[in-house]
Every structure is written in C-alpha cells, then in structure tokens.
Amino acid sequence: MHEMSIAVAVVEQVEEAAARLADGTGAAPSARSVHLEVGELAGVVADALAFSFDLACTGTVLEGAALTTETVPGRARCARCARDWPTGMPPRLSCPGCDGAATELLAGRELRITEVRWAEAEQRRPVATLPEEQ
Numbered sequence: 001m002h003e004m005s006i007a008v009a010v011v012e013q014v015e016e017a018a019a020r021l022a023d024g025t026g027a028a029p030s031a032r033s034v035h036l037e038v039g040e041l042a043g044v045v046a047d048a049l050a051f052s053f054d055l056a057c058t059g060t061v062l063e064g065a066a067l068t069t070e071t072v073p074g075r076a077r078c079a080r081c082a083r084d085w086p087t088g089m090p091p092r093l094s095c096p097g098c099d100g101a102a103t104e105l106l107a108g109r110e111l112r113i114t115e116v117r118w119a120e121a122e123q124r125r126p127v128a129t130l131p132e133e134q
C-alpha cells in the first residue's frame with residue numbers, strides 16, 4: 001500500500017529528528033503531532049494515510065502522535081503562453097488559454113513534513129532548545 005510506505009518514511013524522518021534532539025542528553029523526546037503537506041496530485045488517500053500512520057507509530061517515539069495534513073492544490077503552467085491555472089482533480093493538464101499540452105507542474109506533488117511538535121521538550125531542555133543569540 002502506497003500510504004503505508006509514506007507513513008513509514010514519515011515516522012523514520014521524525015525518529016531521526018528525535019535522535020538528533022536527544023544528542024548528548026540520551027533521551028529522545030516523543031512527538032505529539034506531525035503536520036504534513038500533501039499535494040492534491042500526490043495520489044494519497046487521507047484515511048488510508050491516517051490508518052497507516054497509527055500503525056507505523058506503534059512502538060516508536062511517535063506512538064500516540066496526531067497526524068494533521070494540509071492539501072496543497074495542484075497548479076500547472078503552460079510552456080507556450082506562460083499562463084498558469086489550478087489543475088483540479090482529476091487534473092486538467094492542457095492549457096485553458098491556448099490548449100497547448102506542454103505543461104509544467106508547479107505544485108501538487110508535495111509530500112513534506114512541515115512541523116513536528118514534541119512532548120515535554122520545553123521543560124526537559126529549557127536552555128538547549130533556545131536559539132543562539134546573534
């Protein structure tokens with residue numbers, strides 16, 4: 001299942017981030033929530049992703065973490081007349097201006113972790129989490 005491999009990849013990335021945060025302290029923080037940007041054209045079924053995410057989190061620092069997703073609308077641009085338009089889903093890939101088919105996809109295939117919230121991170125490492133002064 002496509003969504004399962006995405007969920008596993010997300011969990012791996014968050015675990016790596018947790019390991020980096022734990023560096024030197026020995027204790028990896030647990031993730032409370034993960035926010036994902038998902039392109040409209042990425043072919044991800046939200047329900048299947050949520051289900052897979054819960055499974056993939058079991059036994060990791062993400063156990064019990066909430067997954068929130070944000071859909072990024074698809075956008076395409078015509079190489080001939082430079083017009084751009086929302087593709088919609090199923091996507092319209094021919095130019096609404098000149099009917100050209102030389103189309104460049106500008107957005108809609110994203111699959112990106114944009115935010116991870118950590119539990120207790122603030123209390124546990126009040127100094128280490130502050131940005132260095134410029």
Ligand SMILES: [Zn+2]
Pocket residue numbers: 078079080081082083095096097098099100
């Ligand atoms: Zn065009």
